[in-house]
Amino acid sequence: MNFENNLAFAQSLDQADPLSSFRHDFLFPQQNGKPFIYLCGNSLGLQPKAVRKxxxxxxxxxxxxxxxxxxxxxxxxxxxxxxxxxxxxxxxxxxxxxxxxxxxxxxxxxxxxxxxxxxxxxxxxxxxxxxxxxxxxxxxxxxxxxxxxxxxxxxxxxxxxxxxxxxxxxxxxxxxxxxxxxxxxxxxxxxxxxxxxxxxxxxxxxxxxxxxxxxxxxxxxxxxxxxxxxxxxxxxxxxxxxxxxxxxxxxxxxxxxxxxxxxxxxxxxxxxxxxxxxxxxxxxxxxxxxxxxxxxxxxxxxxxxxxxxxxxxxxxxxxxxGFIEPLRVKSKTLTSYLFYIIDQVNMVLGFEQFEIITPLSENDRGAQVSIIAKQNGKEIFEKLTANNVLGDWREPNVIRLSPVPLYNSFEDVFRTGELLLQIAKGII
The missing domain is CATH 3.40.640.10 (Type I PLP-dependent aspartate aminotransferase-like (Major domain))
Structure with missing residues (x-):
């Protein structure tokens, strides 16, 4: 697939996604009255709404x-x-x-x-x-x-x-x-x-x-x-x-x-x-x-x-x-799009601020992309969290981002990349 680094493209992928409705089966944490872009399902999955019942x-x-x-x-x-x-x-x-x-x-x-x-x-x-x-x-x-x-x-x-x-x-x-x-x-x-x-x-x-x-x-x-x-x-x-x-x-x-x-x-x-x-x-x-x-x-x-x-x-x-197979199809595309977006961030910055250490081949990875932040890693992670993107920090300099196909969207991926760029450029 030929990806594009813009909101309209990400939203078009979501509109074509047969699994998009499952996002509404989960409860998202909020901060300052706004839901998080939750990319930490590799550590703790979101709460299904059906749990209370x-x-x-x-x-x-x-x-x-x-x-x-x-x-x-x-x-x-x-x-x-x-x-x-x-x-x-x-x-x-x-x-x-x-x-x-x-x-x-x-x-x-x-x-x-x-x-x-x-x-x-x-x-x-x-x-x-x-x-x-x-x-x-x-x-x-x-x-x-x-x-x-x-x-x-x-x-x-x-x-x-x-x-x-x-x-x-x-x-x-x-x-x-x-x-x-x-x-x-x-x-x-x-x-x-x-x-x-x-x-x-x-x-x-x-x-x-x-x-x-x-x-x-x-x-x-x-x-x-x-x-x-x-x-x-x-x-x-x-x-x-x-x-x-x-x-x-x-x-x-x-x-x-x-x-x-x-x-x-x-x-x-x-x-x-x-x-x-x-x-x-x-x-x-x-x-x-x-x-x-x-x-x-x-x-x-x-x-x-x-x-x-x-x-x-x-x-x-x-x-x-449909169990795992339909989810796997979306998962591979989600992580591939996140790879692309991170590469786009590095390209705009003009240097490799974020090094991906997750395997490039979609067949050798799950729903996770781990990146080394070459400079100011902890500060970048904290600013992501402060701006409603919740991933996972691992010492000394790794940010784990996990787009989960049941509840994450392509727009989530695009907006995460947008925020990473703004933070790295010092805008936020």
């Missing part, structure tokens, strides 16, 4: 049914998670049996590593991306120590080449091939939180399996953002938070994926709880844990009804929009 319904159930709400009402709490599973599965390319809403992200990562990180003498190492989100780093370090290994010996981090910001797929595969016989687990993010790079998950999985390793992913920045085929790619396990691109509210419930090939594997360790016990036998209250033959078998604690309610409100919007 569905929460009120569950509060009424609690009021009117009390404990009987577990088995009575339109959506009894005992089985409420199954309603979510049907909507979660298409977003990650899985069957409903292979996914489950439960806990929070890092808790789930630990629970899944209990099962799938099985180090033995000679095969105990974990390959992961250098610069992974700190929670993943801490989780992996602690798991390695728990098993009696030194993180310096057991963790192999794959870093970008000198002078580059993103990882080359060939470098990831080379590390897997070189160390494969010692590797128990390959654990990557789906999309890197800092640069927005979407890794070649299928290629990484194939390479890991070829060397006899288990392969898992943290999809915090991928689920609800990019098309995933977890089952078809033969990924062993994955987990994600739902409060970023899936708009389930701060600290919203997490989701897990376990490939169905592992459901009957009795050699897997797991931390068990009553909620993961076989559903048909659960109320017999018998000793000896028998897991449900699905991702539900990894549940430990009681279903979190209220957090699931928030998630359910957003998942229904995804269903109405």
């Amino acid at each position: 569905v929460v009120d319904e569950q509060l009424n159930n609690w009021h009117n049914l009390a404990v009987e709400g577990w088995f009575e009402g339109d959506n009894p709490w005992m089985f409420y998670h199954k309603e979510l599973k049907k909507l979660m599965a298409p977003l990650v390319g899985a069957s409903a049996k292979e996914v489950c809403p439960m806990n929070t992200l890092t808790v789930n990562l630990h629970l899944l590593m209990v099962s799938f990180y099985k180090p033995v003498k000679g095969r105990f190492k974990i390959i992961m991306e250098a610069g992974a989100f700190p929670s993943d780093q801490y989780a992996v370090e602690s798991q390695v120590r728990f098993h009696g290994y030194d993180p310096k010996e057991a963790i192999i981090e794959v870093a970008p080449r000198v002078g580059e910001y993103t990882l080359r797929t060939e470098d990831i595969l080379t590390q897997i091939n070189e160390h494969g016989d010692e590797v128990a687990l390959v654990l990557f993010g789906g999309v890197n939180y800092f640069t927005g790079q979407w890794f070649d998950m299928e290629a990484i999985t194939k390479a890991g399996h070829a060397k006899g390793a288990i392969v898992g992913f943290d999809l915090a920045h991928a689920a609800g953002n990019v098309p995933l085929k977890l089952h078809d790619w033969d990924i062993d396990f994955a987990c994600w938070c739902s409060y970023k691109y899936q708009n389930s509210g701060p600290g919203g419930i997490s989701g897990i994926f376990v490939h169905e090939k592992h459901f009957t594997d009795t050699t897997l360790n797991r931390f068990a709880g009553w909620w993961g016990y076989q559903e048909a036998q659960r109320f017999k209250m018998e000793k000896g844990f028998l897991p449900e033959a699905s991702a539900d078998g990894w549940q430990v604690s009681c279903t979190q009804v209220m957090p699931m309610t928030l998630y359910f409100a957003s998942l229904q919007i995804f269903e109405k929009a």
